[in-house]
Amino acid sequence: MKTLQTKTGFWILCMPIIVYSQVSEDLKPSQCVTKKSCGECVTIHPECGWCSAKDFDSDGSRRCDTIGNLIGKCPNKDIVHPNSKMEKLEDRHLSDTRTSEEDPVQIKPQKIKLKLKPKSPFSLNVEFRQAVDYPVDLYYLMDLSKSMEDDKDKLAALGNLLATTMGNITNNFHLGFGSFVDKIVMPYVSAIPEKLVEPCTNCAPPYGFKNHMPLSINTKQFEKQVKAASVSGNLDAPEGGFDAIMQAVVCHDHIAWRNKSRKILLFSSDSGFHHAGDGKLGGIVKPNDGLCYLDKYGNYNMSIHQDYPSLSHINMQVKRNKVNIIFAVTGDQFSIYERLSDQLEGSTVGRLENDSSNIVELVKGQYSKITSTVKLQDNARNEIIDIKYYSSCLGGQRRNTNECEGLKVGNSVSFEASIEVKKCPKNKAEWNQTVQIYPVGLNEALLIDLEIICECPCEKPWNEERNSDKCTHGNGTYQCGICRCYDGRSGKKCECDSKDADPTTVEAKCIFGNDTKSCSGRGICHCGICECFSRQNPQEKVTGKFCECDNFSCDRDEGQICSGPDHGTCECGECQCLSDWMGHACECRKTNETCVAPDSNKICSGHGECKCGTCECFESENQRYSGRFCEDCPTCPGLCEDLKECVQCLMFESGPLTTEECKNCTFIPVEINEAEVTESDQRLCVFRDDDDCKYKFVYKLDENEKPLVWVQRTKDCPEPINILAIVLGVIGGIVLVGLAFLLTWKLLTTLHDRREFAKFENERKMAKWDTGENPIYKQATTTFKNPTYGGK
Incomplete structure (x- = not known):
C-alpha cells in the first residue's frame, strides 16, 4: 500500500x-x-x-x-x-479463572466504533478463548411417540449418569426436559374420541409439545420427570419435532435459558419430521409466527392453529437465541438429519442406539465436538459490507478461514477480520450500521458501531454557506470550494441563467458527436462551453471545442510520440509527419535506400518489397528468402542439378551427355584447385558420377542472371577393391578358426581323462580288501539240521 x-x-x-x-x-x-x-x-x-x-x-x-x-x-x-479510523469502546480481558464473579468474557474486544471509507479494507484483530466452567444449559427434547417407549425408560435410568458426566465437564450445569408427539388433528392423529383419550394401550392423549421440566440445577428431578412422562401415539410416520424445536428455542423464560450460557438443545427421535406446508393436510393454513405459546402447564396451545415452522425460520431463531442443536437419531434416520444439520447454524448429529443406551456418550462426544470448535459469523449485509476472516488457528499457515478446530479450555485463538465497505448505500439512514461478529452458539459478540464515510466533512450542513457571496448574486450554496447552484442557475459560480433553458439542451452543446460524456469526459461544461482540464505534465494539452483533441494520445514508436520531434508532431490524436517520414507513428522513411544492398542496385535483391525502410521478403511454397536484403534462400533448389551434367561433360568428358549435346552448354567452367564458397552469393554443389567419384563446383549468377562456374580440377575417387586378398583372407580365417576349435577340444578332452584317472588311483589306494577278491562277492554256505534231534 x-x-x-x-x-x-x-x-x-x-x-x-x-x-x-x-x-x-x-x-x-x-x-x-x-x-x-x-x-x-x-x-x-x-x-x-x-x-x-x-x-x-x-x-x-x-x-x-x-x-x-x-x-x-x-x-x-x-x-x-x-x-x-477505529476507537475501542469496550475491551475487557478474556476470562481465565474459576472464581470470577462477573459474566465470563470469551471474545475480545467487545465493542468498537469504526469509521470506514468504501473500498478501503480495515483489518481488525479478534481474540477468542473458551472460559473455564462456562455455564451449560442442556434441554433434552424427546420424541414420546409409542415407538420411543423403551428409550424413555433407558433415559430415566441414565439421567443421573448424564448429569454426573456433564458435571465433570463444567461445574455450572443446568438440565431440563420436554417432549413432543404431533398436532392433534387428522391426518396426524386419529380423530375418534376414544383414540383422542387413549391412542394406544397405556398411552397418554396426544399433544404437540410439553415442557415437563425447565432448566434447573436440580438434576435429580430430571429422572422423576422422565419416568412420570407417558408415551402417546399418532398415525403418520413423521412427528411434530419442528413445532417443539421452535417453542423450546423461543420460550426463553419458560425453558429458563440463561443469558450467558452455552445453550444445547438435545433432540431425540426415531422418525422424520413435518415442515412448513404440511399443516395444510389438516386444514391449518396460518403460518408459524415464531412466538412463544406455552401455557402455565408448559403445553403448546397453538399446535392446531399454526402451521409447522420452516427450516429457515428455525435457523433464524437458532441464530438469534444462540442455541446449539444436537440431533440424536437412530441409524435409519441419520442421513436425513445429517442433511438437516447442514442447514442449521451450530448444529450436529449423532447416531442413537435403538434403546438410547448410548445417550450419555453421545452427548459427551457431541458437546466436545461443539466446544472444541469456534466459528465466527457476522450479520453484515453482504451487498454493502464484506467481511473476510484469516487465522493460523493453533499454529500452521495463515489461511482464509472463520473456523478453528481442536481447541481445549484455555486455548486462545486470534482471527483477523478484514472489513470492507463495497459501496455507499443510497439511503442515508444506512450510513450508520451496527455489525455483530459472534462465535456460533454463544451469546457473546463484538459489536461494531460502523459509520460509512460517504461524504466529506465540508459537506456537512453546519459547514455550508447558503446564499454565499462566493456564488454569483448568492445563487448557490458554497461547500468544499465549489458552488452548488440553486434551481435555474448553473456554472462554476452559478453565473449561468438556465431558468428558461433546457439543461439537457445546454449540456448537449458540450457533447461531441455520438459521445455520451460532456466535453469528452476531459473538461467541464460551463454555460454550454467546454473548459478543458489541465494535465499534470505541462507539455500535455487538451484542446478542441469539445476537449476532443490532445497532443499526447498519438501512436508511439519506441516509447516516443510520433517517433519524437525529429519525425513528427501529435495534433488532435494523429501524427503529422515531417517531409522525410511517413507511417502511423512517423517511423518510416520515405526513401528506399536502406533496402538496397551495398554491392547491388536492386531493391531487396529483387526478392522482396521495401516497406518502411525494411525489406519484406517474398515467400512461396518452395522458396523463402531471408536476410536484411532478402539475399538468402536456404530452401531454394538452386541450379546445381541443372549444371552438373554440363560440368561432367565439359570438365571431365563423362556423364550422360553426348559430344553434340555438350556443345549446347551455355557456360565455360573455370578450373580451380579447391571448390569453396568465398562470396555470399555463391553456391557449392557436390555430386558423385557413375564411377562413384565425388566432384565439386561453385557457381553464382552475374548481373544478367547467367551462371559463372568454378570446378575443382580433381575428383575424389575411392580406392579399388582387391578381390584376391579378400578371398584368401576369408579362407585363412576359416582354417584358423577350425584349428582353434580342434585344439580347444583336444585340450579339454585330455584334461578330463587325467582328472578321471587320478580319481581312480585315489580310490584304489583307499580300498580295505584284497584287490584280488571281489568285495561284494560271498560264497554259498550249507547248513544241516537233524529233525529228529531235540537237543537232548
Missing part, C-alpha cells in the same frame, strides 16, 4: 489510530477526475482526494485527483482525504 504523506513528511489528516488498508484495485485516472462533488470523489477510490481551496479550478485544475497530484498544487489544509 502506498502511504499517503505530504512532501514535508507529516500526515495530511491526523487519526487516533492508524489503519492498515489495502487498495483492492489499480487506480484509473478517470476514476478521480470525473467526479464533481467531494463525497463522490473521496469514496470512488482510496487514493482520490479533493481540493477545497477557493478558485483552485479557475485555471482548469481538477479538484478531484490522486493525492500525489494534489500535493504541491493544493494547500495541505485544503486537501480533503478522510481516512478510516
Whole structure:
C-alpha cells in the first residue's frame, strides 16, 4: 500500500489510530477526475482526494485527483482525504479463572466504533478463548411417540449418569426436559374420541409439545420427570419435532435459558419430521409466527392453529437465541438429519442406539465436538459490507478461514477480520450500521458501531454557506470550494441563467458527436462551453471545442510520440509527419535506400518489397528468402542439378551427355584447385558420377542472371577393391578358426581323462580288501539240521 504523506513528511489528516488498508484495485485516472462533488470523489477510490481551496479550478485544475497530484498544487489544509479510523469502546480481558464473579468474557474486544471509507479494507484483530466452567444449559427434547417407549425408560435410568458426566465437564450445569408427539388433528392423529383419550394401550392423549421440566440445577428431578412422562401415539410416520424445536428455542423464560450460557438443545427421535406446508393436510393454513405459546402447564396451545415452522425460520431463531442443536437419531434416520444439520447454524448429529443406551456418550462426544470448535459469523449485509476472516488457528499457515478446530479450555485463538465497505448505500439512514461478529452458539459478540464515510466533512450542513457571496448574486450554496447552484442557475459560480433553458439542451452543446460524456469526459461544461482540464505534465494539452483533441494520445514508436520531434508532431490524436517520414507513428522513411544492398542496385535483391525502410521478403511454397536484403534462400533448389551434367561433360568428358549435346552448354567452367564458397552469393554443389567419384563446383549468377562456374580440377575417387586378398583372407580365417576349435577340444578332452584317472588311483589306494577278491562277492554256505534231534 502506498502511504499517503505530504512532501514535508507529516500526515495530511491526523487519526487516533492508524489503519492498515489495502487498495483492492489499480487506480484509473478517470476514476478521480470525473467526479464533481467531494463525497463522490473521496469514496470512488482510496487514493482520490479533493481540493477545497477557493478558485483552485479557475485555471482548469481538477479538484478531484490522486493525492500525489494534489500535493504541491493544493494547500495541505485544503486537501480533503478522510481516512478510516477505529476507537475501542469496550475491551475487557478474556476470562481465565474459576472464581470470577462477573459474566465470563470469551471474545475480545467487545465493542468498537469504526469509521470506514468504501473500498478501503480495515483489518481488525479478534481474540477468542473458551472460559473455564462456562455455564451449560442442556434441554433434552424427546420424541414420546409409542415407538420411543423403551428409550424413555433407558433415559430415566441414565439421567443421573448424564448429569454426573456433564458435571465433570463444567461445574455450572443446568438440565431440563420436554417432549413432543404431533398436532392433534387428522391426518396426524386419529380423530375418534376414544383414540383422542387413549391412542394406544397405556398411552397418554396426544399433544404437540410439553415442557415437563425447565432448566434447573436440580438434576435429580430430571429422572422423576422422565419416568412420570407417558408415551402417546399418532398415525403418520413423521412427528411434530419442528413445532417443539421452535417453542423450546423461543420460550426463553419458560425453558429458563440463561443469558450467558452455552445453550444445547438435545433432540431425540426415531422418525422424520413435518415442515412448513404440511399443516395444510389438516386444514391449518396460518403460518408459524415464531412466538412463544406455552401455557402455565408448559403445553403448546397453538399446535392446531399454526402451521409447522420452516427450516429457515428455525435457523433464524437458532441464530438469534444462540442455541446449539444436537440431533440424536437412530441409524435409519441419520442421513436425513445429517442433511438437516447442514442447514442449521451450530448444529450436529449423532447416531442413537435403538434403546438410547448410548445417550450419555453421545452427548459427551457431541458437546466436545461443539466446544472444541469456534466459528465466527457476522450479520453484515453482504451487498454493502464484506467481511473476510484469516487465522493460523493453533499454529500452521495463515489461511482464509472463520473456523478453528481442536481447541481445549484455555486455548486462545486470534482471527483477523478484514472489513470492507463495497459501496455507499443510497439511503442515508444506512450510513450508520451496527455489525455483530459472534462465535456460533454463544451469546457473546463484538459489536461494531460502523459509520460509512460517504461524504466529506465540508459537506456537512453546519459547514455550508447558503446564499454565499462566493456564488454569483448568492445563487448557490458554497461547500468544499465549489458552488452548488440553486434551481435555474448553473456554472462554476452559478453565473449561468438556465431558468428558461433546457439543461439537457445546454449540456448537449458540450457533447461531441455520438459521445455520451460532456466535453469528452476531459473538461467541464460551463454555460454550454467546454473548459478543458489541465494535465499534470505541462507539455500535455487538451484542446478542441469539445476537449476532443490532445497532443499526447498519438501512436508511439519506441516509447516516443510520433517517433519524437525529429519525425513528427501529435495534433488532435494523429501524427503529422515531417517531409522525410511517413507511417502511423512517423517511423518510416520515405526513401528506399536502406533496402538496397551495398554491392547491388536492386531493391531487396529483387526478392522482396521495401516497406518502411525494411525489406519484406517474398515467400512461396518452395522458396523463402531471408536476410536484411532478402539475399538468402536456404530452401531454394538452386541450379546445381541443372549444371552438373554440363560440368561432367565439359570438365571431365563423362556423364550422360553426348559430344553434340555438350556443345549446347551455355557456360565455360573455370578450373580451380579447391571448390569453396568465398562470396555470399555463391553456391557449392557436390555430386558423385557413375564411377562413384565425388566432384565439386561453385557457381553464382552475374548481373544478367547467367551462371559463372568454378570446378575443382580433381575428383575424389575411392580406392579399388582387391578381390584376391579378400578371398584368401576369408579362407585363412576359416582354417584358423577350425584349428582353434580342434585344439580347444583336444585340450579339454585330455584334461578330463587325467582328472578321471587320478580319481581312480585315489580310490584304489583307499580300498580295505584284497584287490584280488571281489568285495561284494560271498560264497554259498550249507547248513544241516537233524529233525529228529531235540537237543537232548
